[in-house]
Amino acid sequence: MKAFLLALWEVAEVVIVAVIAVLIIRTFLIQPFLVSGASMEPNFNSGNYLIIDEITYSFREPKRGEVIVFRYPENPSTFYIKRVVGLPNEKVTIGKGIVSVVGGNDAIVLDEPYLPAGLKTSGNISVTLSGSEYFVLGDNRNYSYDSRSWGALPKENIIGVARLRLYPLNRVQAFSY
Secondary structure (H helix, E strand, O other), X not given: OHHHHHHHHHHHHHHHHHHHHHHHHHHHHEEEEEOOOOOOOOOOOOOOXXXXXXXXXXXXXXXXXXEEEEEOOOOOOOEEEEEEEXXXXXXXXXXXXXXXXXXXXXXXXXXXXXXXXXXOEOOOEEEEOOOOEEEEEOOOHHHOOOHHHHOOEEHHHEEEXXXXXXEXXXXXXXXXX
16 A cells, blocks of 8 residues: 555656646746637648747847737737737838838838738838837738737737747748747
Protein backbone atom coordinates (compact mmCIF):
# COMPACT_ATOMS: atom_id res chain seq x y z
CA MET A 1 0.00 0.00 0.00
CA LYS A 2 2.85 2.37 0.85
CA ALA A 3 4.45 1.79 -2.57
CA PHE A 4 1.14 2.57 -4.26
CA LEU A 5 0.76 5.86 -2.34
CA LEU A 6 4.34 6.86 -3.16
CA ALA A 7 3.73 6.16 -6.86
CA LEU A 8 0.46 8.10 -6.71
CA TRP A 9 2.24 11.04 -5.04
CA GLU A 10 4.95 10.95 -7.73
CA VAL A 11 2.32 11.16 -10.48
CA ALA A 12 0.56 14.01 -8.66
CA GLU A 13 3.86 15.92 -8.39
CA VAL A 14 4.47 15.58 -12.13
CA VAL A 15 0.93 16.74 -12.93
CA ILE A 16 1.19 19.74 -10.57
CA VAL A 17 4.56 20.82 -12.01
CA ALA A 18 3.24 20.41 -15.57
CA VAL A 19 0.11 22.47 -14.86
CA ILE A 20 2.14 25.24 -13.23
CA ALA A 21 4.60 25.27 -16.16
CA VAL A 22 1.77 25.49 -18.70
CA LEU A 23 0.09 28.31 -16.77
CA ILE A 24 3.34 30.30 -16.59
CA ILE A 25 4.09 29.78 -20.29
CA ARG A 26 0.53 30.65 -21.41
CA THR A 27 0.31 33.69 -19.14
CA PHE A 28 3.67 35.30 -19.79
CA LEU A 29 5.36 33.83 -22.87
CA ILE A 30 3.17 32.37 -25.62
CA GLN A 31 -0.41 31.50 -26.32
CA PRO A 32 -2.31 29.79 -29.10
CA PHE A 33 -4.61 31.75 -31.38
CA LEU A 34 -7.16 30.45 -33.89
CA VAL A 35 -7.74 32.76 -36.86
CA SER A 36 -11.42 33.39 -37.51
CA GLY A 37 -12.57 35.27 -40.59
CA ALA A 38 -11.17 36.42 -43.91
CA SER A 39 -9.61 39.77 -42.94
CA MET A 40 -6.01 38.53 -43.21
CA GLU A 41 -6.30 36.44 -46.38
CA PRO A 42 -4.34 35.31 -48.33
CA ASN A 43 -1.59 35.25 -45.67
CA PHE A 44 -3.71 33.89 -42.79
CA ASN A 45 -6.92 31.96 -43.37
CA SER A 46 -9.81 31.16 -41.10
CA GLY A 47 -8.89 28.02 -39.15
CA ASN A 48 -5.14 28.72 -39.06
CA TYR A 49 -3.69 27.84 -35.67
CA LEU A 50 -0.98 30.29 -34.59
CA ILE A 51 1.42 30.69 -31.69
CA ILE A 52 1.56 34.25 -30.39
CA ASP A 53 4.74 35.56 -28.75
CA GLU A 54 3.67 37.63 -25.73
CA ILE A 55 7.11 38.52 -24.40
CA THR A 56 8.80 40.41 -27.28
CA TYR A 57 6.85 43.61 -26.69
CA SER A 58 8.07 43.69 -23.09
CA PHE A 59 11.51 44.48 -24.54
CA ARG A 60 10.72 46.49 -27.66
CA GLU A 61 7.89 48.25 -29.46
CA PRO A 62 5.88 46.71 -32.31
CA LYS A 63 7.34 47.33 -35.78
CA ARG A 64 5.64 48.21 -39.03
CA GLY A 65 4.68 45.09 -40.97
CA GLU A 66 4.37 42.78 -37.96
CA VAL A 67 1.19 40.76 -37.57
CA ILE A 68 -0.23 41.20 -34.09
CA VAL A 69 -3.08 39.85 -31.99
CA PHE A 70 -4.88 42.36 -29.80
CA ARG A 71 -8.01 43.04 -27.82
CA TYR A 72 -10.55 44.94 -29.92
CA PRO A 73 -10.76 48.44 -28.34
CA GLU A 74 -14.56 48.56 -28.38
CA ASN A 75 -14.98 45.07 -26.85
CA PRO A 76 -11.86 43.82 -25.00
CA SER A 77 -13.23 40.28 -24.78
CA THR A 78 -12.86 40.00 -28.58
CA PHE A 79 -9.46 39.30 -30.13
CA TYR A 80 -8.37 40.49 -33.59
CA ILE A 81 -5.38 39.80 -35.81
CA LYS A 82 -4.08 42.60 -38.06
CA ARG A 83 -0.87 44.03 -39.49
CA VAL A 84 0.85 47.09 -37.97
CA VAL A 85 0.94 49.92 -40.54
CA GLY A 86 1.27 53.11 -38.45
CA LEU A 87 3.50 53.63 -35.43
CA PRO A 88 3.17 56.06 -32.49
CA ASN A 89 3.47 59.77 -33.37
CA GLU A 90 3.04 59.11 -37.09
CA LYS A 91 0.39 60.41 -39.46
CA VAL A 92 -1.24 57.72 -41.60
CA THR A 93 -3.00 58.79 -44.77
CA ILE A 94 -5.07 56.59 -47.07
CA GLY A 95 -6.26 57.94 -50.37
CA LYS A 96 -6.52 56.85 -54.01
CA GLY A 97 -5.76 53.29 -52.91
CA ILE A 98 -2.40 54.20 -51.39
CA VAL A 99 -1.24 54.10 -47.75
CA SER A 100 1.36 56.71 -46.80
CA VAL A 101 2.99 57.47 -43.48
CA VAL A 102 4.64 60.63 -42.20
CA GLY A 103 6.81 60.41 -39.09
CA GLY A 104 9.38 62.96 -38.01
CA ASN A 105 11.01 64.23 -41.19
CA ASP A 106 10.24 61.09 -43.20
CA ALA A 107 7.30 60.56 -45.54
CA ILE A 108 6.86 57.20 -47.20
CA VAL A 109 4.38 55.40 -49.39
CA LEU A 110 4.17 51.94 -47.88
CA ASP A 111 5.64 49.09 -49.85
CA GLU A 112 3.43 46.15 -48.88
CA PRO A 113 4.83 42.99 -50.54
CA TYR A 114 2.53 40.80 -48.40
CA LEU A 115 -0.54 42.10 -50.28
CA PRO A 116 -1.78 40.54 -53.53
CA ALA A 117 -0.54 42.41 -56.60
CA GLY A 118 -2.86 45.23 -57.63
CA LEU A 119 -4.80 45.34 -54.36
CA LYS A 120 -5.71 48.91 -53.42
CA THR A 121 -6.57 50.10 -49.93
CA SER A 122 -10.02 51.66 -49.83
CA GLY A 123 -10.86 54.71 -47.79
CA ASN A 124 -10.03 58.37 -47.57
CA ILE A 125 -8.50 58.82 -44.12
CA SER A 126 -5.87 60.88 -42.37
CA VAL A 127 -5.07 59.96 -38.75
CA THR A 128 -2.36 61.30 -36.45
CA LEU A 129 -1.40 58.74 -33.81
CA SER A 130 -0.50 59.62 -30.22
CA GLY A 131 2.65 58.34 -28.51
CA SER A 132 0.93 55.08 -27.53
CA GLU A 133 -1.27 54.29 -30.55
CA TYR A 134 -0.91 52.10 -33.63
CA PHE A 135 -2.76 51.95 -36.94
CA VAL A 136 -3.55 48.39 -38.04
CA LEU A 137 -4.99 46.97 -41.26
CA GLY A 138 -6.04 43.54 -42.41
CA ASP A 139 -4.24 42.09 -45.44
CA ASN A 140 -7.59 41.47 -47.15
CA ARG A 141 -8.27 45.19 -47.34
CA ASN A 142 -11.68 44.89 -48.99
CA TYR A 143 -13.00 42.63 -46.20
CA SER A 144 -11.25 43.87 -43.07
CA TYR A 145 -12.75 45.69 -40.12
CA ASP A 146 -9.70 47.60 -38.91
CA SER A 147 -8.34 51.02 -37.91
CA ARG A 148 -10.05 52.57 -40.94
CA SER A 149 -13.37 51.80 -39.23
CA TRP A 150 -12.74 52.05 -35.49
CA GLY A 151 -9.61 54.21 -35.20
CA ALA A 152 -6.22 53.86 -33.58
CA LEU A 153 -5.23 50.83 -31.51
CA PRO A 154 -4.00 51.64 -27.97
CA LYS A 155 -0.72 49.90 -27.12
CA GLU A 156 -2.19 48.36 -23.96
CA ASN A 157 -4.59 46.30 -26.12
CA ILE A 158 -1.76 44.45 -27.90
CA ILE A 159 -1.33 40.83 -26.77
CA GLY A 160 1.64 39.82 -28.92
CA VAL A 161 3.13 39.10 -32.32
CA ALA A 162 2.34 36.08 -34.52
CA ARG A 163 5.45 33.85 -34.58
CA LEU A 164 4.40 30.43 -35.80
CA ARG A 165 1.63 28.83 -37.85
CA LEU A 166 1.09 25.24 -36.70
CA TYR A 167 -2.02 24.37 -38.70
CA PRO A 168 -2.81 23.49 -41.41
CA LEU A 169 0.18 21.17 -41.54
CA ASN A 170 0.91 21.94 -45.21
CA ARG A 171 1.38 25.64 -44.29
CA VAL A 172 3.46 25.33 -41.10
CA GLN A 173 5.63 28.45 -40.99
CA ALA A 174 7.72 30.55 -38.63
CA PHE A 175 7.38 34.31 -39.09
CA SER A 176 10.20 36.81 -38.86
CA TYR A 177 9.53 40.42 -39.61
